[in-house]
Amino acid sequence: MQRDWMTPPAAGLGVRVEALGKRFGERVVLDDIGLDVRPGEFVAVVGRSGCGKSTLLRLLAGLETPTTGEIALGGAPSGARRDDVRIMFQEARLLPWRTVLQNVQLGLDAGDAPARARHALAQVGLADRAGDWPAVLSGGQRQRVALARALVHRPRLLLLDEPLGALDALTRIEMQRLIESLWREQRFTAVLVTHDVAEAVALADRVLLVEDGRVTLDEPVALARPRAHGSPAFAELEGRVLARVLGEPPSAADRLAA
Numbered sequence: 001m002q003r004d005w006m007t008p009p010a011a012g013l014g015v016r017v018e019a020l021g022k023r024f025g026e027r028v029v030l031d032d033i034g035l036d037v038r039p040g041e042f043v044a045v046v047g048r049s050g051c052g053k054s055t056l057l058r059l060l061a062g063l064e065t066p067t068t069g070e071i072a073l074g075g076a077p078s079g080a081r082r083d084d085v086r087i088m089f090q091e092a093r094l095l096p097w098r099t100v101l102q103n104v105q106l107g108l109d110a111g112d113a114p115a116r117a118r119h120a121l122a123q124v125g126l127a128d129r130a131g132d133w134p135a136v137l138s139g140g141q142r143q144r145v146a147l148a149r150a151l152v153h154r155p156r157l158l159l160l161d162e163p164l165g166a167l168d169a170l171t172r173i174e175m176q177r178l179i180e181s182l183w184r185e186q187r188f189t190a191v192l193v194t195h196d197v198a199e200a201v202a203l204a205d206r207v208l209l210v211e212d213g214r215v216t217l218d219e220p221v222a223l224a225r226p227r228a229h230g231s232p233a234f235a236e237l238e239g240r241v242l243a244r245v246l247g248e249p250p251s252a253a254d255r256l257a258a
């Protein structure tokens, strides 16, 4: 029988951020962030280490409170954490004394929780590992479990804080493909923080650069999906965004294109 939780959620949540600032003591981390993410859009945020990317994601998740400015999710002012907004980190953060299935069903009401968790595990290709302990999984498999733990709540906004940062290059590309196919199927809005400009260009509709507490670049990625790493158009865009992240002057070709 088809159940509600087997179908994708109604629509992704739109995100609107205005004049967002965050200070920790005297340190101004975010100064004046403006951001508009359409429902169902996939946006990547890049920037140098320490520029405040994770802080921005934590603010969107309701894990931090803004010092100044406003965040609206789905048109409503955001405050506390909400169930349809999930966040995934670089570490899977699984409970080692619980099985894979128990980790995924944490936080669900009893009833059909095991069936929902199994469904989410199947979506990430781990249907046969439900009874395993986290310790026997590879790093990539643990991140799949973390992804299932987010998906089981049918998120309308998925926040991804460098979730593939600790994986080897091949596993990373496999996981990128999995995230992209789930995003296409489930239609959640996605905001990905990554150090890897190629990952941002592979997955995002737009790449944003955060510098000096502001968004200083908003680059649309108009390449057809799935995107071929290394194609000339991919490499050109990746090189251009990377140069901006590193603060290098534009090349002659960029100046002509601008």
Ligand SMILES: Nc1ncnc2c1ncn2[C@@H]1O[C@H](COP(=O)(O)OP(=O)(O)OP(=O)(O)O)[C@@H](O)[C@H]1O
Residues within 6 Å of the ligand: 024, 029, 047, 048, 049, 050, 051, 052, 053, 054, 055, 056, 195
């Ligand atoms: N809870 C906190 N208390 C004090 N300072 C903090 C706190 N959280 C973050 N910061 C500071 O805010 C700045 C931005 O941190 P954040 O983790 O958001 O950067 P990031 O761009 O995600 O960095 P990275 O790419 O290295 O992960 C850093 O200087 C960090 O020390």
